[in-house]
Amino acid sequence: MGLLEACGLVIDIPERSEGRALDIAFEPGQIWGVLGPNGAGKTTLLHTLAGLREPCSGSVWLDGKAMTDWRRRQVAQRLGVVFQERHDGFPATVRETALMGRHPFLSLWQREGDNDLQAVHDALRQLGIQHLAHRLVTTLSGGERQRLAFATVLAQNPEVWLADEPSNHLDLQHQTAAMQLLHRQAKAGCAVVMCLHDVNLAARWCDNLLLLYPDGEACWGPQDAMLTLDALERLYGQRLHQGEIFGKPVFMPAAGGWS
């Protein structure tokens, strides 16, 4: 059984008739990429896998137990989400925000201990934003805010990482650093699932892929079976050129549309 499992899972997309039920085990050590055009349901799937949205049908299992049978705090001790959208409702500092990653491990009113502060310190340092620790999050650039989102989940230290567009706002150097971080997490035994728009990042970093189509169709499997020119052109309705660098496929949109 996978660390995280989708069993007959159909995500709930308003006004969409049922799509293909997903039966996927996200195993420790694996990096899964979810690809699909705008509106296909990638974010909805990620939120459903996190237990934040009810599925249309089927179930999600975490560590061998139905997601609905875990308490929310227990889920947060095991599963972390790098969200695409963030709403910084109150003026917290970078350090205070990253400390939220430790809250699932604290009881109500318990203050953070030295180990929590150390985990946050290490996470901010790994993401290269320790010099911003006392800045208000509202003053951060998009890329700095994204790196803080990573640092918060890193401080949380979950077994399952769900990342929605993890390369958002990041320059090439920080995209690579973020992907390397996820790769290290997988090597350490985590299961990683990320939604991506960049098929070349998927080709470089994901060992398994799930292709989500706007009509609810889906297919999944190892990267080499999924990342074919035909499948990607059909997925995006976009002609592509395919090349190869260091044995990995690369794709570039062709000028013009589908036909």
Ligand SMILES: Nc1ncnc2c1ncn2[C@@H]1O[C@H](COP(=O)(O)OP(=O)(O)OP(=O)(O)O)[C@@H](O)[C@H]1O
């Ligand atoms: N609360 C909601 N009410 C109505 N429609 C919704 C709601 N949430 C999502 N949808 C619709 O469900 C579909 C899937 O949305 P979702 O955000 O999961 O897609 P996505 O694949 O992540 O898209 P993108 O690539 O644009 O981020 C979209 O058509 C969206 O408009």
